Amino acid sequence: xxxxxxxxGGLVQPGGSLRLSCAASGFTINYYTMSWYRQAPGKERELVxxxxxxxxxxxxxxxxxxxxxxxxxxxxxVYLQMNSLKPEDTAVYHCxxxxxxxxxxxxxxYTAKNYWGQGTQVTVSS
Numbered sequence: 503x504x505x506x507x508x509x510x511g512g513l514v515q516p517g518g519s520l521r522l523s524c525a526a527s528g529f530t531i532n533y534y535t536m537s538w539y540r541q542a543p544g545k546e547r548e549l550v551x552x553x554x555x556x557x558x559x560x561x562x563x564x565x566x567x568x569x570x571x572x573x574x575x576x577x578x579x580v581y582l583q584m585n586s587l588k589p590e591d592t593a594v595y596h597c598x599x600x601x602x603x604x605x606x607x608x609x610x611x612y613t614a615k616n617y618w619g620q621g622t623q624v625t626v627s628s
Contacts, residue, residue, distance in 0.1 A: 504528035504617055506597045511622030514587055518626070522582040524597030524619055531599060533606035534615070536573055536580040540593035540624075547596070551582060555606075564590075587626045594621040 551571035597619040
């Protein structure tokens with residue numbers, strides 16, 4: 503059974519830090535682009551950070567310099583280190599794994615895959 507399970511959310515004061523984890527099971531993340539999205543109440547889901555299979559990273563302008571995405575393929579886990587948190591960072595944070603069709607590691611995959619986790623709540627408030 504394919505699963506993405508996020509953890510590490512909680513309540514933190516402005517300026518504080520949290521580290522989110524996304525543990526994958528039922529598949530290996532090696533060939534997947536892994537991303538963190540967030541959705542605040544009444545707002546659309548937005549892309550926060552992405553790390554590709556070759557470890558290239560991209561960030562939303564609103565989190566650049568404060569958040570760091572990383573991956574540990576051996577642990578089948580992706581992380582989001584969040585520093586200097588602001589109240590506007592309050593949201594449910596979701597993990598996403600995406601892989602297109604094509605050759606990966608010498609094997610051709612005919613079907614694209616896209617998986618989502620259930621999310622973890624992050625609240626930044628004094």
